[in-house]
Amino acid sequence: MDADLRELYQQVILDHHRKPRNFGPLTAPDRAAVGFNPLCGDRIQVQLMLDENDRITDVHFTGEGCAICTASASMMTESVQSKTLDEAKQLFHGFHELLTTGDDPGEVDLGKLSLFAGVREFPVRVKCATLPWHTLTAAAENREEPISTE
Amino acid sequence: MNATPSSPPGIAPLDVERIRRDFPLLKRQVNGHRLVYLDSAATTQRPSVVIDAVRDFYEQHNANVHRGVHQLSQEATAIFEATREKARAFVNAPEVAEMIYVRGTTEAINLVAQSWARPRLKPGDEILVTTMEHHSNIVPWQLVAEQTGAVVRPIAIDDDGTLDLDDLDARLSERTRVVAVGHVSNSLGTVNPIAHIAKRARSVGAITVVDGAQAAPHYPIDVQALGCDFYAFSGHKVFGPTGVGFLWGRREWLDAMPPWMGGGDMINSVSFQGSTWAPLPSKFEAGTPNVGGAAGLGAAFDYVSGLGLDRIAQHDHELLQYGTARLLEVDGLRLIGTSPKKTGILSFVLAGIHPHDIGTIVDRDGVAIRTGHHCAQPVMERFGVPATVRASLTIHNDRADIDRLVESLEGVRRMFG
Numbered sequence: 001m002d003a004d005l006r007e008l009y010q011q012v013i014l015d016h017h018r019k020p021r022n023f024g025p026l027t028a029p030d031r032a033a034v035g036f037n038p039l040c041g042d043r044i045q046v047q048l049m050l051d052e053n054d055r056i057t058d059v060h061f062t063g064e065g066c067a068i069c070t071a072s073a074s075m076m077t078e079s080v081q082s083k084t085l086d087e088a089k090q091l092f093h094g095f096h097e098l099l100t101t102g103d104d105p106g107e108v109d110l111g112k113l114s115l116f117a118g119v120r121e122f123p124v125r126v127k128c129a130t131l132p133w134h135t136l137t138a139a140a141e142n143r144e145e146p147i148s149t150e
Numbered sequence: 151m152n153a154t155p156s157s158p159p160g161i162a163p164l165d166v167e168r169i170r171r172d173f174p175l176l177k178r179q180v181n182g183h184r185l186v187y188l189d190s191a192a193t194t195q196r197p198s199v200v201i202d203a204v205r206d207f208y209e210q211h212n213a214n215v216h217r218g219v220h221q222l223s224q225e226a227t228a229i230f231e232a233t234r235e236k237a238r239a240f241v242n243a244p245e246v247a248e249m250i251y252v253r254g255t256t257e258a259i260n261l262v263a264q265s266w267a268r269p270r271l272k273p274g275d276e277i278l279v280t281t282m283e284h285h286s287n288i289v290p291w292q293l294v295a296e297q298t299g300a301v302v303r304p305i306a307i308d309d310d311g312t313l314d315l316d317d318l319d320a321r322l323s324e325r326t327r328v329v330a331v332g333h334v335s336n337s338l339g340t341v342n343p344i345a346h347i348a349k350r351a352r353s354v355g356a357i358t359v360v361d362g363a364q365a366a367p368h369y370p371i372d373v374q375a376l377g378c379d380f381y382a383f384s385g386h387k388v389f390g391p392t393g394v395g396f397l398w399g400r401r402e403w404l405d406a407m408p409p410w411m412g413g414g415d416m417i418n419s420v421s422f423q424g425s426t427w428a429p430l431p432s433k434f435e436a437g438t439p440n441v442g443g444a445a446g447l448g449a450a451f452d453y454v455s456g457l458g459l460d461r462i463a464q465h466d467h468e469l470l471q472y473g474t475a476r477l478l479e480v481d482g483l484r485l486i487g488t489s490p491k492k493t494g495i496l497s498f499v500l501a502g503i504h505p506h507d508i509g510t511i512v513d514r515d516g517v518a519i520r521t522g523h524h525c526a527q528p529v530m531e532r533f534g535v536p537a538t539v540r541a542s543l544t545i546h547n548d549r550a551d552i553d554r555l556v557e558s559l560e561g562v563r564r565m566f567g
Contacts, residue, residue: 002181005514009507009565040506041523041536064536066504067566122510 007118008125009067013075017067022060022077029060034146035135037127042069043146046135054085059136066128072116073132079113085140092133099126164457164465166548172197172453173546183516186551191336191364191495191542192520194389196446203449204391207442215441216415216432230441233448234431237396240451241362241381242372247430248404250397251439255363256286258382258397259330261434262359263290265407266380266399267328273299277328278321278356280305280313280342281532282335285525287361291330300327307532311338311487318350326356333365333381337526337540338487339470339495341365348377357403363387367454367544368493369463373398385443390450394443397434404430411436462545466494469543473552480559486533494543497524500559503566505537511565515558 029047036043044063051057059080061073080088087108094108095116102120104110119129127149138147170176173195178185187195207229213222215230238246252258267277277291281304288302295302306317313331322329329351334341348358357379365371366383373381380403384395399407409416409427413436418426427433454462473496477483482501500508509521520540523530530536541555 002514005511005565008510014566039522041527041530042504042506043536066506068507069504125506125510128506 004118004121008122010115010118012112012115013071014067016071016074020061020070020074022058022074023062024060025062026058026060031139031142033135033138033141033143035131035138035149036146037065037069037131037149039150040066040128042066042128042131044069044073044132044135046073046132046139048136048139050085056080056083056085056088061132061135065131068116068119068125068128069131072129075112075115076132076136079111080136088136088140092137095133096130099129161461161464163468164461164545166465166546169457170546172199174198174201176546180516180518181514186517186547186554188541188543188547188551188555189518189520190367190544190547191387191540193386193392194367194544195546196389196391196450197453199449199453200389200391200446204442204446207445211445212442214438226441229448230439230444233444233451234396236448236451238398240366240371240455241383241396241398242374243398244374245401248398248401250399250404250431250434251444252382252395252397253393253440254384254386254395255361255382256290258380258395259287259359259361260290260293261397261410262380262382262399263294265410265434266357266403267291267294267300268297269408271295271298271300271327274325275300275327276321276323276325277302277330278305278318278326279303279330280332281307281528282311282313282338282340282526283330283332283528284336284361284363285527286363287330287332287359288528291328304528305331307338307340307529308489310489311335311340312489312491313340313342313347315343315346318347322350322354322356324354326351326354328359329356330359330361332361332363333371334362334368334493334495335487335526335529336364336495337497337524337529337538338489339492339497340487340489341491341493343491344376344378348379352377364493364495367462368466370459379403385447385450388447388450388454390447391440391443394440394447401430404434407434409433409436413437415439457545465545466543469547469549469552470494470496472549473541473543473555476552476556477559480556481563483559486529486535486538494547496541496543497538498540499535499538500562503562505539507566508539508559508562511562512555512558515554515561517555517558519555 026047031048042065049058211225213226215227306314359380362383381398386392416436486497505521
């Protein structure tokens with residue numbers, strides 16, 4: 001097993017894949033959206049509960065995806081908990097930078113999300129990691145049409 | 151594990167070591183390992199003879215075809231037409247004029263949909279397609295259905311991926327105009343009984359259109375014995391270049407069909423009072439074709455027939471049996487597509503591990519396989535999986551390649567524990 005693979009499939013990532021957190025539907029979400037990757041068939045739904053200041057009070061996801069997609073969704077739900085939609089958006093921006101350049105831009109604290117730095121060595125997998133975040137963005141904007149990575 | 155495969159008397163086994171040396175790309179390393187290429191169903195690699203033929207064409211004969219009296223144009227035309235004749239022989243078509251150059255199978259099916267079906271279909275007419283079709287044998291029919299008011303209906307498949315012939319019979323009626331079927335399924339490997347299907351279709355007055363993309367590299371094709379009306383295949387699946395392939399059609403249909411695209415090379419005369427069409431096959435070949443590709447494809451036909459399609463079929467069959475047995479040893483592996491009549495396509499899923507992750511990990515071991523829905527989303531839905539892993543076998547693969555795949559899959563299992 002080579003080093004790049006070990007970095008991609010770290011224990012924490014595999015653990016979130018096996019036991020995804022905040023997995024399953026919310027009964028009455030304030031906002032929701034569906035995201036789809038037509039290349040691999042991955043499809044996930046992200047649901048949000050918001051307070052009056054657009055702060056995320058609960059976030060869940062459902063669906064089926066690869067280990068990177070599922071772990072990314074699971075860790076996303078933990079990272080954006082109690083953040084405002086604007087803060088979540090900034091976090092996604094930093095996360096995206098990390099995946100495409102490998103650098104932590106330092107503007108926001110990525111926390112455990114920085115474990116995804118290894119994705120950079122696998123450009124075709126970047127979309128697996130960003131699908132949950134694109135779906136979260138769509139949910140924040142209340143878009144009804146499923147969003148697609150393509 | 152590596153015992154020498156036994157062949158029935160009369161069919162000499164392929165010399166895989168020697169064949170492998172014919173393919174320059176197979177000499178390269180991928181991620182530090184000897185490349186094991188198990189994605190020939192997506193596109194085959196090219197032997198030197200094909201690459202050389204393309205180079206020779208551009209270095210020695212390059213010119214446009216069917217025009218110009220100069221020497222080069224005559225040579226280019228001769229090469230182009232020689233490949234057409236080889237294509238005729240390859241599928242045993244009655245007449246060389248029935249072989250239409252196309253970019254590939256997809257274009258061929260669109261041609262039939264737009265030129266045969268569109269002028270003929272009426273609202274309520276039915277087009278039957280099998281559930282195992284590649285999107286390229288579904289979407290062109292949906293487009294023409296939208297244009298004409300016809301309806302596309304799927305024919306069911308069994309749990310092992312065999313076409314449900316009772317369902318075919320149940321759906322055939324006087325409303326059926328077209329039965330569109332793959333000779334071999336790209337996602338399941340199932341070989342469909344084309345002769346039977348064509349006979350049943352004809353009994354209700356429907357035509358049979360065959361997507362032969364996955365059959366062409368695996369065993370001998372005889373369109374006269376199959377009894378179909380159209381047969382399409384791509385050069386790049388039979389070790390030829392991309393962007394060139396053939397549509398065979400019965401002359402009675404081709405003569406009656408309007409051109410599919412207008413332009414140069416497909417006319418008898420053009421004036422603003424109207425134009426008249428060239429005879430077959432030029433009527434369907436507007437514009438400058440892929441002549442360099444045709445030169446390469448001619449060499450590919452020679453290469454394949456030199457090996458012998460009966461030997462290729464035998465090799466394919468033996469390797470499929472070995473691969474099936476070995477893969478089933480992998481814990482949690484489920485084969486998708488286990489029809490008794492199959493070619494060398496092994497589609498599978500591993501419990502709890504997404505095909506995308508498998509593809510990434512085995513690639514690191516130098517094993518090239520395909521993951522995804524294989525442009526056959528109805529198949530994925532039928533078997534309740536989002537995607538599969540597909541290993542496809544060809545002439546340069548051997549048991550050691552399968553062993554490498556299995557070892558790599560064991561590594562995947564260990565990683566995901």
